[in-house]
Amino acid sequence: MRDDRLRYAAALALLTALTLGLLLWNIGAGSVDITLGEIADSIWRMTGIIWTIRLPRVAAAAILGGALSVSGFLLQTFFANPIAGPFVLGISSGAKLTVSLVMVGFLSRGIVISSMSMVAGAFAGSMISMGFVLLMSRRVRSMSMLVVCGIMIGNICSAITDFVVTFADDSNIVNLHNWSLGSFSGTSWENVRLMAWLVGIALALTFLLSKPIGAYQMGEVYAQNMGVNIKRFRVELILLSSLLSATVTAFAGPISFVGIAVPHLVKGLFRTAKPIVIIPGCFLGGAAFCLFCDLVARTAFAPRDMSISSVTAVFGAPVVLYLMASRRGGRGGQS
Amino acid sequence: MSAACLQTRELCVGYNRKTLIGGIELNLRRGEIMTLIGPNGAGKSTILKSLIRQLPLTGGAVYLDGRDMAALGERDVARKLSVLMTAHLRPELMTCFDVAATGRYPYTGRLGILSKEDREKTERSLELVHAADLADRDFTQISDGQRQRVLLARALNQEPDVLVLDEPTSFLDIRHKLELLAILKDMVRARDLAVVMSLHELDLAQKISDWVVCVHGDTIARQGPTEEIFTSEYITELYGAARGSYNALFGSLELEAVSGAPEVFVIGGGGIGIPTYRRLQRQGTPFAAGVLGENDLDYPVAQALAVETVAERPFRPIGEEAFHRAVSVMERCGRVLCPVAEFGEMNEKNRLLRELAWKAGKLEE
Structure with missing residues (x-):
């Protein structure tokens, strides 16, 4: 038991160090070489490329990457x-559709959209897709x-999104197109503040649910017998995972594979699936993963x-392929 | 006897608000094992799922320690009732200790962190089911029998008054079936538990249960102490076993007898004839058996499988009358088998039968 705790602490420390690094x-790193002194200076004075462009982008990558992988863990x-x-x-994709x-x-009516209404739109789209998936x-067992x-639902949503884009004004198309490919670029500090709040609250609530999540890993029957209010818990889980992924989609567009690959890698690193360590682990792991992918991008x-999505796919998809191959058929069908 | 700790009143169970089985009145007391038996699909699992609130009731009520379960909170129920269900469980990256420790859920705090006491209790529960050595093994990497024991440890770790088990012995081989039920019996005695379970092994149900509930059709066909329920006629009827029979004393099943005029006469006795009866039955050869005392080991099997059984009343040497009947039956048979090699005062007449057969050239070795 001692060993376990040591392992968890070491793994969390490793992920924290990785994220910070x-x-x-x-x-x-970037097209303009900047020294450490200049970075400190820029942050201190809150101006310049570092402060206005790179820092918000980096913060967004970390926060949204973390949110995405926690959302994936909840859905799994x-x-x-x-x-x-x-x-x-x-x-x-559902969120992408409603956001577009x-x-x-x-935009066609000349109204400036606030980040909040983007998030609200994305959340509505997430819930609609989620509704279909639940149905x-x-x-299907x-x-x-x-x-x-x-994937079918995703494709339908993407098709409708393309359809919408066709009828958009030329000036919007560029915006919309860039966004729908997924990118952390162009994030403002105002955006970062909002996403930090949303993700922070959702994450705290998720962490408080780690006990019933752990019970739920044993299947619904046992979770109920252990004293989990299943109906309420399911609603909470759906709302939280949708809120997390909607926030990501609203700010950075759809980003693939982070939600599957990171939780799996983190569980392997901790050698457990206990939510109380995996939830923070997933957040840090997702942050590190997206920071790395954004760096590559x-x-x-x-x-x-x-x-960003093409980079996350390159690094995330092999993990998913490995997962599917190592499971041999669909045995996890108990619900 | 203490008062019932799990009780149902006019309980109706079913799916989608449609009642499948109604009027269920159960009274489960501490220290007692209640077993639901009945044909497949009779609704044993439906009743159990309703008792543990996994299915909404279609009518009536379930009382746990005298309180209506519908009004109890999740945690209150969890501290009094635990389950071992048939759901195929494949939790990811959990050791057997982790699985058993989930039984502590109703006792841990907001974040579910195990206290020292919780850990000790978990270890003790694993010891109770002889699974202490499995603690660090991955739950998905152990055998079915071990898995059931770990799940039983999980259920016991919840420190329940009532334990609900749905077919706990399915998929287990005979050794593990016996092991699991023996542990269960010990627990009932040691902790004064009340157990309600479904079993489809009738022989085991008969041996472990204090009270038997027969589920059949849309109702509880009958319930009572094990001795009253387990009569050969009733069990054969309950299962509609038209093509065989059930022997209540041995808890054994026999296939139906081959019909037709007997072709072979078997001189048996003392259990020695049984393999021969079974072989003839398998080969589809109608046969007669004799002369057997009604208290002979061979007798119930011969009764079930032979076209004709010549019997003598219990505790008596074979008499003239039975002997002559046997001779006349033997005359109609083309062949005679005599697996019995020892003759004494009681079966002296069987030795004579054997000689007659030998003289007639019918005796086969």
Whole structure:
């Protein structure tokens, strides 16, 4: 038992160090070479490239990456399915659809959209997709079928989004297109403040749910017998995971594979699935993963920015493939 | 006897608000094992799921220690009642200790961190089911029998008054079935637990239960002390076993007898004839058996499988009358088998039968 606690502490320390290291690296690296002194100076005076461009972007990558992987962990627990996540289940795409509707609708009337209404739109879209996935999950028992349904829902949403984009004004299309590919660029401090609040609250609430989440990992029957109010718990879990992934989509567009790959890697690192350590672990792991991917996106083909989703896919998809191959068929279908 | 700690009044259970089984009146006392038996699909699991609030009741009420369960909070129920259900459980990255420790859930704080006492109790629960050595093993990497024991440890760790088990012995081999039920019996005595479970092994149900409830059709067909329920006729009827029979004394099942005129006469006795009866039955050969005392080990099996059984009343040497009947039956058979090699005062006449058969050239070795 001692060993376990030591391992958890060491793993958390490692992830924290990794996140901090990547934060610094991200701030320092870029098309303009900047020394540490200049960084400190820029932060101190709250002006310059570092303060106005890089720092908010880095903060967004860390916060949203963490939110995404915690959301993935919640969905995996909820569906008892190791390859569930906001992207594969079509929840991100649902958010993408509603956000583009909001964008096109507002911008074409010349109304400036606040970040909050973007989040609200994304949340509505997430819940609609989630509703469909839940309907499906009642009918299909196997975990692979559920994922197929999610991908279908995602595709439908993407198709409608493309349709909406076709009818948008030219000036909006560029905006919309960039956003729908997924990117942390162009984040303002105002955005960071809002996302930090939203994610912070959702994360705190999630952490307080770690006890019933742990019970739920034993399946619904046992969780109920242990004293979990299943109906309330399911609603809480859905709301929290949707809020987390909606926040991400509103600010950075749909980002793939973080939600599946990171929780799996973190569980492997901790060698446990206990929510009380995995939730903070997932947040740190997701932050580090997205910081790394954003670094690659910015610097690999500098000065061109790649979309974040293509980078996360390159590093995340192999993990998912490995997961599917190592599971041999769909056995996790008990709900 | 103490008062009932789990009780139902006019309980109706079913799915989607439709009642499948109604009028269920159960009274489970501490220190007692109540077993639900009945054909597959009769609704044993439905009743158990309703008792543990996994299914909404379609009518009536369940009382836990005299209080209506519908009005009790989750935690109150969790501290008094725990379960071992059939759900196939594959939790990710959990050791057997972790699984057993989940039984402490109703006793831990907001974040569910185990106290020293919780850890000790978990270890003790694992010891009770002889699974202490499994503590650090991955739960998904152990055998079905071990898994059931760990889940039983989990259930005991919850320190319940009532334990609900749904077919706890399915998928286990015979050794693990006996082991699990023996542990259960010990626990009932040691902790004064009340157990309600479903079993489909009738022989085991008969041996472990204090009270048996027969679920059949849309009602509880019958319930009572084990001795009253387990009569051969009733069990055969309950299961609609038209193509075989159930022997209540041995708790054994026999296939139906081959019909037709007997072709073989078996001189048996003392249990020695049984393998022969079974072989002839398998081969589809109608046979007659004799002469057997009604208290002979061979007798119930011969009764179930032979076309005709010549019997003598218990505790008596074979008499003239039975002997002559046997001779006449033997004359109609083409072959005679005599697996019995020892003859004494009681079966002296069987030796004569054997000689007659040998002289007639019918005796086969």
